[in-house]
Amino acid sequence: MTGTLLFIIGPPAVGKMTVGEQIAARTGLRxxxxxxxxxxxxxxxxxxxxxxxxxxxxxxxxxxxxxxASDLPGLIFTYVWAFDLPEDERAVDQFAEPFRRRGGRVLFLELEAAQEERLRRNQGASRLAEKPSKRDVVFSQQNLLELDRRYRLSSEGRFDDRADYLRVNNTHLEPALVAATAISYFRIPLQSGQEGCVPQA
Known part of the structure; x- marks a missing residue:
């Protein structure tokens, strides 16, 4: 069995974990x-x-x-990719290598959102519950702004012509819709009982 590795990439507080939870619930990817x-x-x-x-x-x-190496259907891995750092691109390639070596699929969902919306999401209950280091909201907000200043956290369309890459601005989109869009675009199989969750293309 060859599995799927789905990277969800984007800047802090863009909604990577929340969208990942939605995709995991529908597909069985961990x-x-x-x-x-x-x-x-x-x-x-x-x-x-x-x-x-x-x-x-x-x-x-x-x-x-x-x-x-397992019989699991695959993995969703969230990552803040600084596109101006060669070492980040190397890290992404190295994370993907075990799946590629076994003939698995490696896919990329990039999320973008307005900074103002990300600052609002930075204080969300699920984020703070899952990420204790973000509970100092003042520090976390300053860190978000600093990362935005220092690094290029958007691909700016660099991979838009690739079939394994989908870029979505989710400033005004519900996580469930973003998840459904990605599942449909990449044709990720749904787990049993999830039929009808993905809009038809």
Missing amino acids: LFHNHLAIEPVLRFFPFGSPPFGRLVDRFRRDLIEEVA
Whole structure:
């Protein structure tokens, strides 16, 4: 069985986890949102420190490798990709490699939203519940603005002609609609009982 790896990429608080939850519920793909690796390590080492980087990276790679080798249908992995950093592109390729090596599908859903809307979502209940490090809302807001200033967090259409890539501005879209759009576009199989959830193209 060859599985699917769906990257959901975009800047902080754009809705990656929420859309991922919707896709996972309909398709059976397992959601691995970025902070599942980050939060446990933050208990021991500060963000950005060498031990933090090594541990988070190792956990991500090991989990992706194990899912790719399993009989699971696949994985949804959320990631903040700084498109101006070559090392981020290399990391994405390395995360994808276990699926590609086995002949699995590797897909990309990029989400974009207005900064004002992202600042509002940054305080959302589900985000704060799943990501304890974001509960200092003032710091989290400052971090969001700083990342926007320092990095290019949008592909700006670079991959729009690729069949494995879908870019969606979800500023005014409900997560369920974004999920349905991605499932339909990529033709991801629905799990049993989910027929009729995806709009027909």
